[in-house]
Amino acid sequence: MKVLVCGASGFIGTAVAARLAAAGHHVLRGVRHVERAGDVAIDYGADLQPCAWLDRLRGVDAVVNAVGIIRENGAASFEALHSGAPAALFAACAEAGVRRVVQVSALGAGQGDTAYFASKRAADEVLMSLPLEWIILRPALVFGREGGSAAMFCRLASMPLTIAPALGAARFQPLHVDDLADAVVAALDPETPAQRVFDIAGSTAVGYEGMLAAYRSGMGFAPAPVLRVPAALMALAARAGRSLPAALLTPDNWRMLRAGSALAQGDTAGAAATRELLGRAPRAVTDFIPSAEREVFRLRALAAxxxxxxxxxxxxxxxxxxxxxxxxxxxxxxxxxxxxxxxxxxxxxxxxxxxxxxxxxxxxxxxxxxxxxxxxxxxxxxxxxxxxxxxxxxxxxxxxxxxxxxxxxxxxxxxxxxxxxxxxxx
Structure with missing residues (x-):
């Protein structure tokens, strides 16, 4: 199939494009800045009408939307990048005769009340209303060597003192980016029934401290003592981060962190759906950092x-x-x-x-x-x-x-x- 991957230069999009190409698909990389032959220039901040997408979709069999940001910055808003441009893209797909669309959303988008979740949910609902073969993937936290959140958690895990915010019973079930890429490939398979929403996550549900301990062990560090930070102090830091352009901790992100990122306890359907797409169990958090890449993760985390x-x-x-x-x-x-x-x-x-x-x-x-x-x-x-x-x-x-x-x-x-x-x- 000829597949347009929007956000192909991003963390998830890069992995998806590579996996689709390895599976024999003709991949068109939808990117902000054209870098190589076959790239398709897209601008989610400006391409907010279906007509802007029709020429790009000519001859395209399937579309994967992997564009996403974790916080707003200037013109890069949730409304434009998560809902406005995807809605226009999906409407254009229906008009252009694109057979299948895979939307990479986020676990929690169905009921989350932050601006991030609301924008993801808005795009999901537009896609579900259209006469298309659509599949929506809602992954938990995604881990990979080039991932921003993974780099942050590895950095925190590499410190001689583990700093852990008070998160109560919050659980995390991170998904490896390669498993997500495999799920996208499976979702594009015509044999996979469409009009479905998949909540997908890794094999291991752990608390925040357990997640950092797994990353720390994967990088070859000995266990570290834990310093627990009160929730009130974290909330203050989140409010301060709202005015810092590069800060990952904002009030909304703090709320999402407190809510965790895992399948609901006892959600056997969600776990089964992940295995169904992959044809196997997803990777466990203890297997995220292979021994061959241990030193790279370790040096990057320390250097950060x-x-x-x-x-x-x-x-x-x-x-x-x-x-x-x-x-x-x-x-x-x-x-x-x-x-x-x-x-x-x-x-x-x-x-x-x-x-x-x-x-x-x-x-x-x-x-x-x-x-x-x-x-x-x-x-x-x-x-x-x-x-x-x-x-x-x-x-x-x-x-x-x-x-x-x-x-x-x-x-x-x-x-x-x-x-x-x-x-x-x-």
């Missing part, structure tokens, strides 16, 4: 938070040093230290407050403008004043608290940041 930790540590050191130098440490004591290296009088005062201002600027730059040139400049500065102090005030080199020797780990941090110009997550 390691650089930020080092960068923010440096920022705190520079900003605290500026504050102490300018306002807290006795000025007479600071001037006496400068006199020890040959700087006295007005130049000493200028040097004292100029150095404090420079420290503050470097601290702010660590947060706002991290880059290799900044790490190089900081390293040169630390080496320079360390050598000067060691030569003029050698007692600080042999001081039992090691004020100069402690510059060595700071220099090591700068070397790591300089070397990792691009992280594994870039």
């Amino acid at each position: 938070w390691r650089a930020s930790l080092l960068r923010w540590t440096l920022a705190i050191v520079w900003l605290a040093t500026a504050l102490v130098s300018a306002l807290i440490y006795p000025r007479a004591g600071s001037l006496a230290l400068l006199a020890g290296v040959g700087i006295q009088g007005v130049p000493a005062v200028v040097a004292l407050y100029g150095a404090a201002a420079l420290d503050a600027a470097l601290g702010i730059a660590c947060i706002m403008r991290p880059r290799r040139a900044l790490w190089l400049a900081q390293g040169a500065l630390i080496l320079g004043y360390s050598v000067a102090i060691a030569a003029c005030l050698p007692e600080y080199l042999w001081h039992p608290f090691g004020p100069l020797l402690k510059n060595l780990p700071i220099l090591a941090i700068l070397v790591i940041l300089y070397a990792e110009e691009k992280t594994w997550t870039t």
Whole structure:
């Protein structure tokens, strides 16, 4: 069949397109930016009328809609991407004679009350009202190496302390992206009865801590102690995340997290439907990270938070040093230290407050403008004043608290940041 996969450059769409091609289908990749021959340019933010889709559907036998976002950002709204454009696409499919449409929705879309679920449900209902062979797949959390939520959960799982929000009895039943791709292929099979909604999930239903523990074990980490975060604190963080463009935690996402993502307890029909589509049991959460990919997952997870930790540590050191130098440490004591290296009088005062201002600027730059040139400049500065102090005030080199020797780990941090110009997550 000739199959148009909308969202083919996304996490789920990429897996679906690859699996369909491997199954022998002629795949048209519906993408925002055309990258290769056979790509079809689509813009879910603008293609909101059926007429915009008719030319693209000429000769197409089936359509898979795998476009989705987890939070709104500017023009990328739930209304447009989850309901408006899909509704126009589905209506055009009916007009163009497309035989079968597979809609990748979300588990919980049938009754969820967040804007995300409501937008998914609106598209599902439009599709169900049309004279088409339609199948709606509602997967639980989808796990895969390129998935945004999977990367976030692996990052959290890789930390030496597992941070777990208070979620009560919430359960999660994540589905591997390869199993979802196989389900789409099966849904396109003419032998699969149409006009059906499938709630699909993995083989394992676990709590939040159990899910992170499975990912942690899969990456080869030993078990970690758990820090439980009160629900009220998580709610505050979610409200703060609403104003941060890159934050995954928003009030709606916090509500969905508290609700969990699993088939209802005792939903044997849902579990049977997943096995029916796949012709086998879906993967268990403990099998999501194969041993051959363990190191890749491990390094990516560590890289996702390691650089930020080092960068923010440096920022705190520079900003605290500026504050102490300018306002807290006795000025007479600071001037006496400068006199020890040959700087006295007005130049000493200028040097004292100029150095404090420079420290503050470097601290702010660590947060706002991290880059290799900044790490190089900081390293040169630390080496320079360390050598000067060691030569003029050698007692600080042999001081039992090691004020100069402690510059060595700071220099090591700068070397790591300089070397990792691009992280594994870039």
